[in-house]
Amino acid sequence: MTSKIVLLAFLVSAVPTFAADGEAVFKANCARCHGDDGKGKTKVAPPDLTDPKTQASLTDADIVKTIKNGRKGTLMVGWKGKLSAEEISAVAAYVRSLGRSAKGGQ
Numbered sequence: 001m002t003s004k005i006v007l008l009a010f011l012v013s014a015v016p017t018f019a020a021d022g023e024a025v026f027k028a029n030c031a032r033c034h035g036d037d038g039k040g041k042t043k044v045a046p047p048d049l050t051d052p053k054t055q056a057s058l059t060d061a062d063i064v065k066t067i068k069n070g071r072k073g074t075l076m077v078g079w080k081g082k083l084s085a086e087e088i089s090a091v092a093a094y095v096r097s098l099g100r101s102a103k104g105g106q
Helices: 002-014 022-029 052-056 060-069 085-102
Strands: none
Touching: 022 085, 052 085, 060 085
16 A cells, blocks of 8 residues: 555645746747747837836736737737647736736845
8 A cells, every 4th residue: 555655745746736837938939029038029029028117018918918919900810729828827927927027126
């Protein structure tokens, strides 16, 4: 019985976690326009996601909606159907964290 419990514990601990890493997803999908640091690449002209004014102008729901659906009239494409809901939420949280980093971690 004890060996079955140990085996079960080992198998459970060996299962990878699937929680999305917002920074990794951002860098893999968003950085080509927004830059690794979120400040935006000047040729494409996306917003500086580290700017306190940009951060203040967006609710968390706005960020998620923009990631899902894109923005009309811009090069921002929607990622719904390309990223999972968990990945979109993780990227949104990461985008929000970029503003805190710019304010010195506040």
